[in-house]
Amino acid sequence: MPVEPVPTHDARLAVSTVIFALRRDEASGLPSLWIPLVRRTRDPYLDDWALPGGWLPDDEELSDAAARTLGETTGLAPKYLEQLYTFGALGRSPGGRVVSVVYWALVQSDEAERATTDENVRWCAADALGRLAFDHNRIVEYALWRLRTKMEYARIAHAFLGDTFTLAQLREVHEAVLQRRLDPANFRRTMEASGTLVDTGERLSGTPHRPPKLYRYDASIDLADAGPLARTRALGNGAHPDRGETDPILPHPRMRA
Amino acid sequence: MPVEPVPTHDARLAVSTVIFALRRDEASGLPSLWIPLVRRTRDPYLDDWALPGGWLPDDEELSDAAARTLGETTGLAPKYLEQLYTFGALGRSPGGRVVSVVYWALVQSDEAERATTDENVRWCAADALGRLAFDHNRIVEYALWRLRTKMEYARIAHAFLGDTFTLAQLREVHEAVLQRRLDPANFRRTMEASGTLVDTGERLSGTPHRPPKLYRYDASIDLADAGPLARTRALGNGAHPDRGETDPILPHPRMRA
DNA sequence: CCAAAAGTGTTACACCTACACCCATGT
DNA sequence: ACATGGGTGTAGGTGTAACACTTTTGG
Structure with missing residues (x-):
């Protein structure tokens, strides 16, 4: 058995959230996906735009932390919230390792129209964000893929x-x-x-x-289809992780004997 | 903007892995799913069985930590490895908060037949484990669901x-x-x-x-179907996270215009 | 009455399921 | 030769895609 010492200098734990809302384009009249970003107010990537989030408080559930930062930046409550993925690559944050548990959320779009917008919060079209801080572009890309994939079966x-x-x-x-x-x-x-x-x-x-x-x-x-973790938190409507990879994935039977 | 203080006493970060192999039943001759468990050698849940894992070293990638503990308990290398979910509920570990990033892995079954088996490592039928330490029963249940779900489309x-x-x-x-x-x-x-x-x-x-x-x-x-995170690590065969909750998810087109 | 979206019906096609049937090898 | 699993063919069911058609409102 390997020894199991309590670590003296762990990686730091953060929670971030990719928040989706639908916003109607003035010109075309067609709605499209938008997400809120916050401006960095300290050194790594100072003044760049990043996903809402923060350090995980010792006494707060992961999903609560995601919902809280969502509320702090948009003034809204999520109608759907699900864990996306945990990003912990060594080089992703200059100056000390950070492991980020990332959630994705859907918010009611007409509420989002009149959501918070100050100097440090900006809504952007999800497929035309600029260059974000850290690996957040990659995270949004993955969240978008999950949303689109999941919309087809859930x-x-x-x-x-x-x-x-x-x-x-x-x-x-x-x-x-x-x-x-x-x-x-x-x-x-x-x-x-x-x-x-x-x-x-x-x-x-x-x-x-x-x-x-x-x-x-x-x-x-x-x-029924939401998997064994679905019963966890009620959250108004559905708050379940994946099918995975959902993948999903639960449409058809298969060739039976 | 909320203040963003560097935390003084973070939750501790662990990595665990649910390892699946197929083992042929002596009586029926039919193969079924087995997973290796390790005996707890210290206080929370001392002598109970638990998933292989350990604290995340500061300088190791998450997936590397999963693959390493897999190797330490089974002597094998994973042929498939994917992040499952991050479990961080407040009460899940008595005596201090632990956030566990859990992976699931598939190993080659004929190799697993002659895998490590000592006093502190035991292989169990995946649907008939006893009562495991921490929330590990729940984790295995979810991993099983993901494996079965994903097998249908991936x-x-x-x-x-x-x-x-x-x-x-x-x-x-x-x-x-x-x-x-x-x-x-x-x-x-x-x-x-x-x-x-x-x-x-x-x-x-x-x-x-x-x-x-x-x-x-x-x-x-x-x-193509594996999602934007698929290109990350090659790992012999496929190592991609989910379609999620994939899930999934990618069988059919849909009603088009 | 007309435009436009709501809502219904119908056909063609792709795919999955079930099962009949032939093929090739060791004993 | 024959038993057994490997491998091929094919008809029936199920569900989606495409599109014609009827209904109901406001202007």
């Missing part, structure tokens, strides 16, 4: 919306994240088949055409 | 086998992990369609029936 799109929404709004979210148009008819059937949509009986009026039904999201269905 | 089964293998051997791996029989004919076509199998031209002789072809795994195909 029901998380509603986290960008309010309590009730129309199918067109839900489809618009999918289209913005996946960056391609979806067939309204097939999208409707796919969502209805998932069993997670509840017809509220209400309709949205004031549109210049036939008023669409308003739906509500039903969380009780999804949990 | 090509990782070959990591349990040698350099060359027959389709029947590969199918046996899938059957053992997924715990159900697969149709040999359909399994063959699915694997051939994946494009990751290379016919070596050789055949396995000595069987009491028609000699099956020997195949080799071709890594160059898979990397």
Whole structure:
């Protein structure tokens, strides 16, 4: 057995969060993904932009730390929060090793429109950030990939919306994240088949055409596929890690005997 | 901006690994999943069984630490290694906070047959471990779920086998992990369609029936779906994190416009 | 009435499943 | 020769993609 001495000078532990919201482009009218960044106020990468985060307090849960820094920078509460990955490469932070447990979060987009924006917080289009501090470009790239991948098999799109929404709004979210148009008819059937949509009986009026039904999201269905860690924290809607790699990954059966 | 003081008393950082091998049951002849455990030699949970791991050295990469403890307990090198999740709940370790970055690994099964087994290392059937130290039962449960989920969409089964293998051997791996029989004919076509199998031209002789072809795994195909972190470390075959929670996740297109 | 989006129906096609059947080798 | 697993062929079911079509509102 190897000896197991208590370390005298551990790597430092940080928590960061990639926060996604949907923002409507003024010109095209189409929504796209935006994330908030904070300006560095001290030496490594001073004045550069970085992901919200900070050192992990001794007495705070990892996900709580992620949600707290999210609130401190945006003034919002996450509607979806999930651990992304832990980055701990030796060279990633000049001047002392830092291991960062990174979360990703979705926030309600209409709330995000009127979110905090001061000198040191800036919202950027997720696919056109500048050069970020540390390895944060890589982290955002991975978070984007996870969001897009997971959107194809999990029901998380509603986290960008309010309590009730129309199918067109839900489809618009999918289209913005996946960056391609979806067939309204097939999208409707796919969502209805998932069993997670509840017809509220209400309709949205004031549109210049036939008023669409308003739906509500039903969380009780999804949990089966979310894996053994899903039951952990409730968090309003769904807060589960991955399928992995989710991968996922749970669509079809397979060739059986 | 919140203050950002350097912490005086961080949580301690550990790395653990869930190591999977396939072991053939003497009675039934069918292979099933086994994992090595180490006996605790100090106070929290003294003499209980736990996952291999240890404190993260200041100058070692996370994945290297996982691979090293794997080697120290089994004498083997991983054929597949991927970060699983980071566990950092406040109460998970009595007497001081510990944040564990957990990896999962696959090792070649015939090598594992003759692996280290002393007083303090024991191999157990993955679905019939006793009560483990800390939250390690939960961790193994999650790792098992990830392995089974990922086996359905990613090509990782070959990591349990040698350099060359027959389709029947590969199918046996899938059957053992997924715990159900697969149709040999359909399994063959699915694997051939994946494009990751290379016919070596050789055949396995000595069987009491028609000699099956020997195949080799071709890594160059898979990397497309593995996500932005895949290019990181080469590690013989594939070492990529997730699709996440992958998950996944990448089988089908979707309703297009 | 017209435009436009909501919502329904239908067909073509891809893929998975199940199972029948032939092939090649050791005993 | 024959038993056994290797390997190929093929019909039926399931689900998605594409698109035509009807419905319902505001202007």
